Amino acid sequence: MDCIFCKIADGTIPGDIVFENDKVLAFRDLNAQAPDHILIIPRKHIPTMNDFTSEDVVIFGEMGQAAKEIANTLGVSEQGYRIVVNCNDDGGQTVHHTHMHFLAGRQMTWPPG
Ligand code: AMP
16 A cells, blocks of 8 residues: 555654554654654554544544653653644645644644644
């Protein structure tokens, strides 16, 4: 499958991996928008949030759990962080393999751009 995140997950192309287990993988974003900008992806190719099925509920939970563990590892749990999932054009999604953006290390603003 011609999916850049699947290729990072299977090791075909390199990623700066910060967390992994049998369900999810997390690696640093190449174009970081915060001091810590990490992408948390399911190993399963799920193109968008629209494609999550009831069977994938566990995977989304695993992604959330990974975010918590990454925050602990980076030492940002108390100061805080932001989780973002973009979906399709209006959401600003550019890579069609669902992912959580984990952003930390600076004060976030609201509303988002
Ligand atoms: P989105 O726009 O929500 O689909 O997010 C896609 C993200 O993937 C962007 O922030 C890109 O900077 C990032 N990205 C694209 N290719 C790579 C890569 N090979 N390694 C790490 N991050 C990437």
